[in-house]
Amino acid sequence: MATIRIFRHYIPTAFLYLAVLEGVFFFLAFEWAVAIRFWESDPATVASVQPVWPKAIVFSLTLVLSMAGMGLYERRTRDGFEGLLLRAMASFALSLVPLAVIFYLAPELFLGRGALAIAYSISLLGLVLTRGLFLRLGDQSMLKRRVLVLGTGRKAALITRYRRSSDMRELHLVGFARMGDAEEQVDPERILEIDSPLAEYVTDHDIDEIVVAVDDRRRGLPVDEILDCKMSGVDVVDLLSFFERELGKIKLDVLDPSWMFLSDGFRGGAVRAYLKRLFDLTLALVLLPLLLPFMLVVAIAVFVEGGFRGPILYRQVRVGENGRPFRIVKFRSMRTDAEKDGAQWASRNDARVTRVGGIIRKVRLDELPQIFNVLRGNMSFVGPRPERPEFVEQLAEKIPYYNERHRVKPGLTGWAQVCYQYGSSEEDAFEKLQYDLYYVKNYSLLLDLMILVQTVEVVLMGKGAH
Structure with a gap:
């Protein structure tokens, strides 16, 4: 089975076909659910839920995107059938959130809890069948x-x-x-x-x-x-x-400069920058009202744990696009004297992290204020994570091409974050740079959307959180 390239990003055709197949099945499951739910209803009631196909499309796309967010279309997912089933059930539960938002914004798309329950049940049954067949055939050499x-x-x-x-x-x-x-x-x-x-x-x-x-x-x-x-x-x-x-990365140990400037990719341009900025602003303005309640709860928790004193927010200088420094904003998750001895790498089970800080770092709630960095234009939703100037200077001296990651705006999440564990050393920085260079080379709005969807898995599964 081949791999195809869409907007310069490689996508395994096996998983692409699987997503299309499951999307079609989810669409049909919704149609069947409506037929079952309103089997003996009067014509007026049946007419009131028509047309069904727009609702079926929304249901199908939401389920497929939620499953993508849980890593169910990723080659790196190493779960067996039981693990895949758990991820599928979690993705179904996750899909209820965007569906609730869609139904609130477009009430005409809402069908009813009974029909939705039937649609989910049929979809889960179909998912078990398609995944079982996929796993059985996936190891056959003919594919x-x-x-x-x-x-x-x-x-x-x-x-x-x-x-x-x-x-x-x-x-x-x-x-x-x-x-x-x-x-x-x-x-x-x-x-x-x-x-x-x-x-x-x-x-x-x-x-x-x-x-x-x-x-x-x-x-x-x-x-x-x-x-x-x-x-x-x-x-x-x-x-x-x-x-x-x-x-999905550029191997630094076999990389030479000629490949960098002769290969496809590494394209910029005003139009691409404008579209990315428009995408960031639109997404930030949509998410901000939804995130404000969570931000308020986190702010209160940090303030209470600090004895009703001390800063709630933490500002720190980071290196941005083209090497320009800017101040990143986060909820404070460490003690106020965390860096009395100077800049330090974060580590697993870091003693400087507070109790509240450990929780909000686990689910990435400490990063929420960075949405204001996105609104200011210092950051994007997707891009290489910004690093501190002290560390950038050290890493650039030891790792070739390190400064090339600054060719684009840093992001709240990135390709390295969904593909690699939390980086807390020079070795981790080397590995993550390979993914960052892949992103810089192959950037597209499609890749941004894929990363945002897969970030859901990182957050829900606690991958890489320190």
């Missing part, structure tokens, strides 16, 4: 893309580190072809001796894609044979593009 790797050295060996089924579940590595690499670092059992022309081998073994992963392309690379395969319809990609697609 996987067959990949041949050219190279057996250091770069090729990197692929073997990511061969867990949850990392690259849509491909089957046929093997590694020796290409004259000076030092072999791949398991000898995985190395292939190709005696026939490459195009012939590719045809005989039904290869879908070739990954060029040689350490030195000037030594023993059969350019003409690779071109023959390419012109015959076989996909040919370099190692960086392969990792970008499969892992």
Whole structure:
């Protein structure tokens, strides 16, 4: 099963088809629920709930987006069937919130609790069937893309580190072809001796894609044979593009500047900036009235725990777009003397965190005041998380391309936040930068929406919260 690219973001077709299939089923489930609920009703009552299809579309889209928010269309989700079922039930419960808001804003879309209960029941039954079938077929080699790797050295060996089924579940590595690499670092059992022309081998073994992963392309690379395969319809990609697609990040340990400026992506422009700003303002103005009650409760809790004194909000200088500093606003979650010894990395079970702070950090309520940073234009809803100047200076000296993450506005959430754990060290900063560069390279409003939906899972599951 292939992977497609929409707005420069790679989406596994298996999960895309699954989302469409389940969306259609949810639509039909709603139609069936109405038919069951009003089976013996009089014609006037039946006419009062027509037309049904707009309501069915809203129901279907809300359920699919809620499931996406719980990670049910993600390759990284490592749950078994029981875990998937729990996530599905949680996503159904989660969908009640946006549905309630929609019904309040558009009462004509409301159908009734009885019909909704039936629709949810049918949808859950259909979900169990589709997921069971998907999990059963997902491990079949016939559904996987067959990949041949050219190279057996250091770069090729990197692929073997990511061969867990949850990392690259849509491909089957046929093997590694020796290409004259000076030092072999791949398991000898995985190395292939190709005696026939490459195009012939590719045809005989039904290869879908070739990954060029040689350490030195000037030594023993059969350019003409690779071109023959390419012109015959076989996909040919370099190692960086392969990792970008499969892992959703740009691998820094094999990155060179030429790939950065020759590859697709890293596009800016006034129109894109304007659309992103319009998106941020619209979302902020819609969410602010809904978030104010939560913000009031958190403010009171912080104030009471502080003995009715001390600051409620915490302002701190961070590095923003193009390296410009700005002051971020958060609810105070640490003691007032937390940095008496200078700037420090946050750590797991940090002793400086207050009791209320531990709770609001767990569910990210301490970040809510940053919506005002979005309104001011210092931040976006989606982007690399802003870091402190002290840490930026240290990290930029040790990690190549670190300052490239400042090419876009920092965000309340980001691709690194939904893909990686909380960063509290230089090693974590290195890993998160790979995801941040992927975002900078492939930014689109579609990717922003995907990240916002998946952030729901991060918040509800407490992933990465310190």
